[in-house]
Amino acid sequence: MQEGLYESLLTQQLQRDLERAQSSDQVEAVLARIDEAEQPEVLARHVRDAAHRVLSSTRDPLRRVQIVNAILGQLDAADDDVLEEPRQLLSVTRPNAPGRVTLDGPRPSTPLSDAALLTNSHGEPTLGAELRAELDTADDVDLLCAFVKWHGLRVLEPELHRLRQRRTPLRVITTTYMGATERAALDRLIREFGAEVRIQYDALRTRLHAKAWLFRRATEFDTAYVGSSNLSRSALLEGVEWNVRLSRVATPGLLEKFRATFDTYWNEPGFQLYDPERDRDRLDDALAEASGQSRSDRVTVSLRDWRCGHSRIRRRC
DSSP: OOOSOOOOOOOHHHHHHHHHHHHHSOOOOOOOOOOTTTHHHHHHHHHHHHHHHHHHTOOOHHHHHHHHHHHHHHTTOGGGOOOSSOOOOOOOOOOOOTTOOOOOSOOOSSOTTOOEEEOOOTTSOOHHHHHHHHHTTOSEEEEEESOBOHHHHHHHHHHHHHHHHTTOOEEEEEEOGGGOSOHHHHHHHHHTTOOEEEEEOOTTTOOOOOEEEEEEOTTSOOEEEEESOOBSHHHHHTSOOOEEEEETTTOHHHHHHHHHHHHHHHHSTTSEEOOHHHHHHHHHHHHHHHTTSSOTTOOOOEEEEEEETTEEEEEEO
């Protein structure tokens, strides 16, 4: 056997291979018990791999169904038996009606049950194209993004409008890091697309670089993207960007961690709710400072309603 690290379930075949290697190559094997909480996942993965191997070697479609149903019968899961002609349910929709906006957009190119790596390479779907399809079919959207750009919003503009028409919640967390975020883009997110936006102003204390989307669905076929793309046109369409697509079906633990971590950030005092009417001057100052256009030790003092004799004087420093 090849020397190195493993994480393989000990089977009869693997036991025989180890015994031969120990006798001929004088190798030592380290075995460990599987934690009881981890056993369902480990054992299910083993059954899945074995079933995939057998089904891939079987050419007869009917025989494949018989094999699957036989396994399900052993698991006392007859209600999950597959019909003779395997088919998938792809959507459930209601008829169009006044005041109702239906989920009728295109599906993402990557199946909802799969994980994938998107690199914006020629001949592959771009991140922007996938995000457009995800937005049109999501029931909740969360975005964690270091930079938000005006032209990035333009790429997703029609889908963001439809998102608001469907009254779909949109939460955005961003930063003032490097002064790269554009206030006009955040203002538009709130005013036109109905987003809630929280900002981390203290770029020196915590430099948030994360770029990630979470699309939640009432059907529980949630998806997410984690990678290098900020909300800018180049990053979404032609930039050399790598983004991993996650799926609640394929990577349930990662999706749950994404959701829980995002909610933690959303409720932290360091991420403050942004109101364009109330906070735009503060945001402008923070962006200017982060981009190096103003001194970090600047002190702003306002003297209001200072009365001198019978004269009323206002000074701004």
